[in-house]
Amino acid sequence: MTSVSSLSSSAITSQIATYESKLQAPITQLQSQVTADKAQISAWGKISGAVSTLSQSLSNIKDISSINNKSTNTTDKSVATVTASNSAASGTYNLTNVTLAKPQEIYSSLLGSGNSTLSGGNGSLVFTLKSGKSETVSIGSGSLTLNDVAAAIDKQAGGVQASVIGTSAGARLVLQSSGTGSSAAFTVSGTGALAQFDFNPSSSTANGGETLAQAAANASLTLNGVPIISPTNTLGSAIAGVTISLVGSGTTSLSVSSSPTNLSSSVQGVATSLNAAISTIAAATKFVPASSSNGSAQSGVLLGNFSATELKSELMTSISGLVSSGVSAGAAGLSINSSGAVSFNSTSFASEYAKNPAAVQKLVANLYQKLNTITASAIGSSGSSTSSAGTTAKSTGFIAAQTASLNGVITSIDSQVTQLTKQGSAALKNLESLYTTAETKASSASITQTYLNIFNSSSSTSGG
Structure with missing residues (x-):
């Protein structure tokens, strides 16, 4: 009789693991693609940030006429x-x-101290300016001092200002026109305790105790x-x-x-942000061959991406190919080397500006136009554009399109991974069920075989 035996538990586990590994292989491959796509999205995010900073710096050279030069x-x-x-x-x-040009200034005779009470009770002052304007300052009930009078005049904030100057012999009320020029001349007419401050140079009886210290003049x-x-x-x-x-x-x-000082500072800012943008793109598209120092070749996540490579090239060309009215970027102190490093020499800029300011200003204006076109293509413009339907919408750049495409791919892959995971889980459960059924049948067959062996053995003995 042929013997019947079942697979060992370890053998079954090994076969299930092998099958599970085969099911997981395409999922792992898809997940690796997601990781790579996310790395590209991150790289584009860094590039977008650097280009946005460049775009912001361009606003400082957008209107050359507004820069103090x-x-x-x-x-x-x-x-x-x-x-x-x-x-x-x-x-x-x-x-x-x-x-x-001078204001009119007059001063009173010595009148005790600034806090001394003026004799004669309350009163008012009328100031008449040469322009014909008249101002009245009234002092309410109560004792009057020079300080009270000066405070009341200044509170009105009209065509005359007042102060009190103290000396060892007493205090004086000083009145000065608020403005300068011959039209700021004024006369003073007082009542009550303030009549002593009358001043009118054209009248022999209305000068009181006031003295002209300075005439108003143009x-x-x-x-x-x-x-x-x-x-x-x-x-x-x-x-x-x-x-x-x-x-x-x-x-x-x-x-x-x-003077090129402010314009030079603005161009320096553009050069700095341009250098940062080119460096960011270079890092994402670099390729470093294997060597004894790095062991294996290294590459940026956007290596071979045409859009990234083209953006870097356009940014570099904006400097290397910039010429206006016979003045080149290099002559104006703005240069770029073969690796894309941008530098700015303010001394050279000032020297070229002194020779031909109009040409240098035009050069900077052309630089703005070139870079503004490049940055708008990459990240979109802040302005609005009109569509065929007549509606307006902000324009978007190709970086957003690249990112949207990658996100679309990731969403699609995530969906595939979910579907494959469900299918794999169902297949594993089915395989485990088959093994379980086979194990049960094998066990039953083994028991039957044992009984048959016993029966055959017993029959043989009895027959003998």
């Missing part, structure tokens, strides 16, 4: 100082025979030989785009010239 100088700052806007024309301006000077009269010490329209502040009498010379 004028410098000013004054040979004698004790006479005048000067500032200039971008629109100011370069030139040298001579200021001669400068006299300052500023006067000649600018390149042209006489100028001004009620203030600030000349904002004598030279277009230039503001002159007079600070003392005398003669001085002013100059306005082009």
